[in-house]
Amino acid sequence: MENPKKKTLGRRKIEIKKIEKKSSLQVAFTKRRGGLFRKASELTVVCGVEVAILVKSPADKLHSFGHPPGVEALISRAEEKIVGGMEQYLKFLEDFGGKVEEKDNFLIVYLLMMKIEEGLLPSSPIDHLHILGA
Amino acid sequence: MENPKKKTLGRRKIEIKKIEKKSSLQVAFTKRRGGLFRKASELTVVCGVEVAILVKSPADKLHSFGHPPGVEALISRAEEKIVGGMEQYLKFLEDFGGKVEEKDNFLIVYLLMMKIEEGLLPSSPIDHLHILGA
DNA sequence: ATCTCTATGATTAGTAT
DNA sequence: GATACTAATCATAGAGA
Secondary structure (H helix, E strand, C coil), X not given: CCCCCCCCCCCCCCCCCCXXXXXXXXXXXXXXXXXXXXXXXXXXXXXXXXXXXXXXXXXXCEEEEECCHHHHHHHHHHHHHHCCCHHHHHHHHHHHHHHCCHHHHHHHXXXXXXXXXXXXXXXXXXXXXXXXCC | CCCCCCCCCXXXXXXXXXXXCHHHHHHHHHXXXXXXXXXXXXXXXXXXXXXXXXXXXXXXXXXXXXXXXHHHHHHHHHHHXXXXXXXXXXXXXXXXXXXXXXXXXXHHHHHHHHHHHCCCCCCCHHHHHHHCCC
């Protein structure tokens, strides 16, 4: 039998421009975010590199990806010290300061991002400055 | 003529594990980083969202991607204020503090990352704390 | 290091659940 | 919000220039 009524049209070519239909945009966002994070994950493995990604959803929710084993270790180490609040946090930064190499700025910033995202840190560096009397 | 000696074998299936051969890894990294950034770019357009990516190359060089028009505007605005060094920078953060909404943490962090990457800011937040007498 | 080449493997648009 | 389906579009491995 010819043309056995295809169930779907398959992938269609699209123009890269903003999707207006809300429901379609939501589906596209979920798929493409997943695709992006998967690609990032493959990159970390295949090339043995560090990657951090932040994406804000159409609903302003923050989604993040990160994978260096080093970053994960830092986050774990930080976790215990940070949950204690601001004082613990400042102490953590000081401890951290003595051990981190120049090239690890990347990791520090990533760590801070994650903590901010989780609501465990003040919302911006500005708060620190004020607290410290700047 | 059958089998006109195919020029390439086409894409081959690979296992997702670290490539050991250095030259292959370098090529794969360049291609996959490009692919990742292209996907990110499409995501920002198709879904109208904000994305920031940091990747450390096998040679420890930092590559970044970012695209919200808002972020670009912030960076421009910041540029003038930041090039003056630490004092200007602190002042910038204070100015910034009065104007930025809670949901803009993302942008702030992204901005800081970019500045650190460019060597325009101290290497870590720790330095601020010390300077401010923490 | 970057750029073809290209067959093949991988992703995803549109729709329904 | 995420997942399943499927055909078509898209990305890229491996090799060479």
